[in-house]
Amino acid sequence: MRLVTFQSNGQPRVGCVRGDQDNLEVIDLAARDPRLPGSVKQLLEQGAAALDAARRACESGPAIPYGEVTLLAPVLDPQKIICVGLNYADHAKETGAKAGDEPVIFCKFPTTLRGPEAPIELPPESNEVDYEAELVIVIGRRARRLPRQDAMNYIAGYACGHDVSARDWQKNKPGKQWLLGKSFDSFAPLGPWLATADEVPNPGNLAIAMRLNGQIMQQSNTNQLIFPIDYLVSYLSHVSTLLPGDLIYTGTPSGVGVARTPPVFLKPGDVTEVTIQGLGTLRNPVVAGVKPNA
Numbered sequence: 678m679r680l681v682t683f684q685s686n687g688q689p690r691v692g693c694v695r696g697d698q699d700n701l702e703v704i705d706l707a708a709r710d711p712r713l714p715g716s717v718k719q720l721l722e723q724g725a726a727a728l729d730a731a732r733r734a735c736e737s738g739p740a741i742p743y744g745e746v747t748l749l750a751p752v753l754d755p756q757k758i759i760c761v762g763l764n765y766a767d768h769a770k771e772t773g774a775k776a777g778d779e780p781v782i783f784c785k786f787p788t789t790l791r792g793p794e795a796p797i798e799l800p801p802e803s804n805e806v807d808y809e810a811e812l813v814i815v816i817g818r819r820a821r822r823l824p825r826q827d828a829m830n831y832i833a834g835y836a837c838g839h840d841v842s843a844r845d846w847q848k849n850k851p852g853k854q855w856l857l858g859k860s861f862d863s864f865a866p867l868g869p870w871l872a873t874a875d876e877v878p879n880p881g882n883l884a885i886a887m888r889l890n891g892q893i894m895q896q897s898n899t900n901q902l903i904f905p906i907d908y909l910v911s912y913l914s915h916v917s918t919l920l921p922g923d924l925i926y927t928g929t930p931s932g933v934g935v936a937r938t939p940p941v942f943l944k945p946g947d948v949t950e951v952t953i954q955g956l957g958t959l960r961n962p963v964v965a966g967v968k969p970n971a
């Protein structure tokens with residue numbers, strides 16, 4: 678099942694996407710079955726029975742043409758957005774960093790989230806905003822101190838994510854401000870949908886690409902992850918209880934703008950597209966952010 682959050686009369690609604698690429702349509706799940714909750718996070722919290730009911734609701738009934746809905750981030754209100762740095766060997770190498778024995782972990786504030794087609798706003802406080810295509814894990818069940826062999830059972834599904842990064846903040850601010858450099862509003866596009874884990878039989882082998890204005894900038898496969906999906910979920914669950922709807926951005930492959938000669942940074946008018954095999958394309962335009970005192 679492909680779960681979405683979409684806007685209707687100013688309110689978020691939970692939907693599922695039906696059909697194939699040229700003929701997609703969205704079903705309003707709560708309109709089909711009023712017992713279904715009003716957010717994807719709540720749906721995940723309610724567990725397998727609610728997801729089965731959602732699947733049944735998705736099978737038939739009236740639908741809205743995909744092009745007519747405004748999609749929001751499929752999970753609007755995660756408690757945590759956890760990110761993995763330097764998780765592809767080629768990307769670690771291009772940044773001059775050495776991949777360690779354990780992953781580099783940081784966070785983004787949930788106010789960074791945006792849906793497909795929502796603008797990435799370039800903050801006036803940065804001149805070096807960069808792109809990063811990433812596979813995102815969505816947690817499905819409360820998870821604490823999971824052994825690695827159980828970790829996959831706690832994953833709800835996967836989505837395309839974009840870890841937008843202000844490199845000047847990340848590299849030059851005191852103490853290297855990964856958290857702030859990655860947390861300007863609009864710096865975490867997610868979507869277009871959350872593909873449930875049953876639809877993604879091998880998440881550790883998915884082609885992933887970033888296009889900037891149609892040109893391929895990053896191209897790899899999740900089989901290149903240094904710390905794979907089950908390891909990450911287990912590792913993080915030993916520190917912090919993972920909750921339904923929590924997001925894990927799993928890191929980006931080589932080809933980021935800051936490592937290029939000359940460097941490439943995002944500018945107003947750009948369009949970014951993250952495409953992951955089986956997970957669709959997450960497209961976002963880039964705009965100038967609000968100027969100080971404006």
Ligand code: ZN
Nearest residue numbers: 809840928929
């Ligand atoms: Zn990243």
